[in-house]
Amino acid sequence: MNILIVSATELEIADSVPTFNHYRIDHLVTGVGMVATAYALGKRLQERSYDLLVNVGIAGSFNPEHELGTVLKIKSDRIFRFGAEQGSSFLPIEQMGFGESSFSERLPAEDLVAAYHNLPYTDAISVNMVHGSAETIKRLQTELPKNCLESMEGAAFFYAAQKAGVPCIQVRAVSNLVEERNTANWNIPKALQSLNDWLQNFLNHQKRESDF
Template identity: 25%
Template sequence: MNPVLIITAVPQEAGLLEQALACNALPLTIGAFTCVQGVCGTLPVTICAAGVGKINAAAATAALLGHLRPRLVINTGCAGAYAGIGLGIGDLAVADKEVLGDEGVMTSAGWLDLQQMKMPCFTKEDQQYFNEIPLSVVASEKAVHLAGRSGINLVRGTFITVSTCSGTIQQGEQLSSRFGGICENMEGGAVALTCLRYGVECLEVRGVSNLVEERNMKAWDIPRAVEAAQQFVLKYLEEMTRPE
């Protein structure tokens, strides 16, 4: 059975998941990346903390997809939620699409995206992809239904991937209104685009660690966010083992 591949940025976002693997979990090195491989119930799972940012995420995802040929990639971790979306710290968000939020050009007339530049980031058959990258509809719908049955506050919508996170209310409002985003992160678009290139289903679930406002890390709760995300991913993996 092909494994489920779970990708996070940092070990803190993967610790509970690694503990949940069966006692025969083993370290695994693929290319330049160290993973943990084991079983969750009857489901083979490989977990990799790939590093922060789009470059690490894309490199790890490409290396692991080529080696493992997983049935599903789950990208998880924490995110900053935009104001007015209905998400609070510790709540969950699932992506229906990712947006590459700072791929483009700044001109004297304003910011232009890749489509306005006529520069697709990926072309598959006759379909061109610019800043918007779709994720698995089936997987995200399963996540929404699972959250509803479990009484978990989860919002599905557009995620925005940036290299420079929003540390002001103004920047957050600008990105959210430009793309209709619900939260931002630093890796999801890279993972989603690499999965699209390889033809592998991708699910992205993140816990809200902070609201996008004037940067004040004393108001953040990263442990709560990453625990909520990991506990939900474990529920999702359990759901995958149930007969259809």
């Protein structure tokens, strides 16, 4: 199985680079945000073919009960607030008839190992501005699924993969709760450790199964 690992930053996958090199697995650092992700991944998929795209990264969680460092797989990811204001209400892009905002994983024909299947599913939103207002967050916690995560790239990753027709999965580790911005409460090192421990375990088992 020819796998491409996709991350927004080098920091998010740095600890796993020796594993990539060992198995000769490609990785792509896109840059932060949906525009950078869609462009970089689309460009790479014009140049090379893959059997599976794996997007990994850290994320914020809207669930105050989530333990920092928790690793989750994303079932669907949505471009948040993609549409138009209509008075005091919001009109999604789908209702406007100009496109779609929600995209999902697509599993490959070859079965993935237990390291992936054993992760709990959740949904996510992708944003251009991470939320940091108590009033907005309180409202969103009533609108979004309880365990919803927030990143700046996931929906664009799914979108580019879908357009290219390539199987894709997304896995994220919780680095912070979505709250009034206070980086002292974040634990990025723990999230990165959990994410890379999972990624290396997944690749070790998946490559062994694929090469068997």
